Amino acid sequence: MISQKKLFVVSLAALITWMALLPSLDVTAAFARDASSFISEKNALKIPPLMKDEDPGNSAMDITLRAMKGKTSFFGTGNPTQTLGYNGSYLGPTIKVERGQTLHAKVINELDEDTTLHWHGMEVEGHKDGGPHYTFAPGETWEVSFPVDQPAATLWFHPHPHGRTGKQVYMGLAGVLIVEDDISRNLDLPDNYGKNDIPMVIQDKRFSRNGELVYLTHMMDRMHGMMGDVPVVNGTYNPYLEVEREMVRFRLINGSNARVFDLFFEDDRTFWQIASDGGLLSNPFQTRVLTLAPGERAEILVDFSTSQYGDRAVLRSREFEILACLVNNNEEIKRSFIPWELTQIEPVDTSRVVRNRTFILSGMGPMVSINGRQFDLDRIDEMVKLNDTEIWEIRNEMFQGGPMGGNMMRGMGRMGGRRMPMARAMAHPFHIHGVQFRVIERDGSAPPINERGWKDTVLVYPYETVKVLVQFQKKGKFVYHCHILEHDDMGMMGSFVVE
Numbered sequence: 001m002i003s004q005k006k007l008f009v010v011s012l013a014a015l016i017t018w019m020a021l022l023p024s025l026d027v028t029a030a031f032a033r034d035a036s037s038f039i040s041e042k043n044a045l046k047i048p049p050l051m052k053d054e055d056p057g058n059s060a061m062d063i064t065l066r067a068m069k070g071k072t073s074f075f076g077t078g079n080p081t082q083t084l085g086y087n088g089s090y091l092g093p094t095i096k097v098e099r100g101q102t103l104h105a106k107v108i109n110e111l112d113e114d115t116t117l118h119w120h121g122m123e124v125e126g127h128k129d130g131g132p133h134y135t136f137a138p139g140e141t142w143e144v145s146f147p148v149d150q151p152a153a154t155l156w157f158h159p160h161p162h163g164r165t166g167k168q169v170y171m172g173l174a175g176v177l178i179v180e181d182d183i184s185r186n187l188d189l190p191d192n193y194g195k196n197d198i199p200m201v202i203q204d205k206r207f208s209r210n211g212e213l214v215y216l217t218h219m220m221d222r223m224h225g226m227m228g229d230v231p232v233v234n235g236t237y238n239p240y241l242e243v244e245r246e247m248v249r250f251r252l253i254n255g256s257n258a259r260v261f262d263l264f265f266e267d268d269r270t271f272w273q274i275a276s277d278g279g280l281l282s283n284p285f286q287t288r289v290l291t292l293a294p295g296e297r298a299e300i301l302v303d304f305s306t307s308q309y310g311d312r313a314v315l316r317s318r319e320f321e322i323l324a325c326l327v328n329n330n331e332e333i334k335r336s337f338i339p340w341e342l343t344q345i346e347p348v349d350t351s352r353v354v355r356n357r358t359f360i361l362s363g364m365g366p367m368v369s370i371n372g373r374q375f376d377l378d379r380i381d382e383m384v385k386l387n388d389t390e391i392w393e394i395r396n397e398m399f400q401g402g403p404m405g406g407n408m409m410r411g412m413g414r415m416g417g418r419r420m421p422m423a424r425a426m427a428h429p430f431h432i433h434g435v436q437f438r439v440i441e442r443d444g445s446a447p448p449i450n451e452r453g454w455k456d457t458v459l460v461y462p463y464e465t466v467k468v469l470v471q472f473q474k475k476g477k478f479v480y481h482c483h484i485l486e487h488d489d490m491g492m493m494g495s496f497v498v499e
């Protein structure tokens with residue numbers, strides 16, 4: 001049995017090693033002005049195809065997803081990499097549904113092991129949500145059908161078999177799920193998929209010398225989750241995107257296993273966040289940097305309308321170049337408009353709260369726990385009454401049962417600690433299945449403006465307490481968990497039943 005203290009010392013040493021290995025922040029690499037040389041060593045950003053309705057005769061969206069093995073060439077040369085994907089070798093097609101439509105999906109397991117398919121961010125009943133209680137075996141088909149009744153949003157889907165989620169997602173199983181509605185459409189936002197409405201599944205990978213994906217080879221991978229040194233977007237290594245002189249919408253999905261990305265443009269331009277996990281914000285949020293934890297999504301608008309032919313804008317994180325955008329023509333400006341009012345979001349109303357619950361997240365690696373317990377598929381941790389509104393208070397206590405390390409690290413979540421690699425490496429993105437919630441407090445203060453819309457995943461920094469207001473409108477058995485997938489797999493998860 002490793003003592004907490006020893007574990008702490010070991011993990012601290014490993015963390016320092018890891019920090020030293022971070023790529024330097026040299027962002028001054030000058031690109032040649034010539035557009036062709038700019039993109040010659042880059043790869044065109046892959047855009048996942050939109051799923052076609054297999055039965056256009058009825059009003060439902062009928063789709064089939066096959067979880068399968070494949071081979072993917074990330075680098076153009078060398079051996080292709082063994083990967084997993086839906087209906088292809090890596091990631092899956094994008095599902096686009098209308099609010100009010102029924103989504104009818106057949107999911108076929110062509111893997112060698114159990115899997116599930118979780119609709120992350122979707123408000124559905126427990127047995128349709130695809131959490132760890134609803135695995136299906138190799139060769140089996142899971143058929144599910146539900147009405148989509150929630151605002152326009154960028155959601156996603158990925159497998160969730162307990163103990164194997166991290167590996168399956170890392171190998172490539174994930175896809176984008178777009179919900180559209182009249183409110184979103186009437187705003188005249190960029191919605192030409194793949195042209196000015198760009199899905200971006202951002203991930204980091206590690207490759208072996210022979211080109212295979214490497215998973216969980218260092219102790220650090222288990223402590224802080226699997227982080228890579230090669231960024232990919234939609235499975236594209238070193239991607240570029242050609243854009244026109246217009247407003248472009250990016251649907252950003254942090255599909256990494258464990259890395260928190262601070263996203264910004266190399267030229268420090270401002271952009272506008274228009275949506276969080278569960279849909280549009282009430283107003284665009286103007287910013288230069290956006291933090292996205294594993295599982296979180298954001299939609300942003302970037303203005304290329306005043307750009308000229310050959311202009312470029314490079315989206316990056318502190319560690320990586322993420323996407324190089326290149327303005328590819330000098331034609332007239334197509335769109336430069338940003339609607340000031342996006343949607344009505346009901347004010348937070350705590351008068352209907354019937355219950356408060358506390359969730360204490362602690363530990364790293366194999367020591368992770370919530371309220372001192374690790375996940376058990378056969379245990380129900382919380383019982384919730386249908387349609388009840390509750391406040392869930394999530395606390396990141398770092399170490400179970402006390403102040404171990406506390407004197408040194410307390411306050412890291414505040415004091416600008418957000419930018420510190422250590423604070424971020426020990427933060428936990430908390431995700432609740434089957435609901436969209438509202439963040440009402442971050443360490444006693446109102447949350448930042450871009451966290452005041454609908455959320456299903458919220459990052460909780462070391463020693464922080466985050467309160468969320470949530471109404472449970474769907475019946476069934478669900479889970480809540482840390483979205484660092486290795487923490488999730490090692491037991492930083494609990495189950496709740498709504499009835």
Ligand SMILES: [Cu+2]
Pocket residue numbers: 427428429482483484487488492
């Ligand atoms: Cu975690």
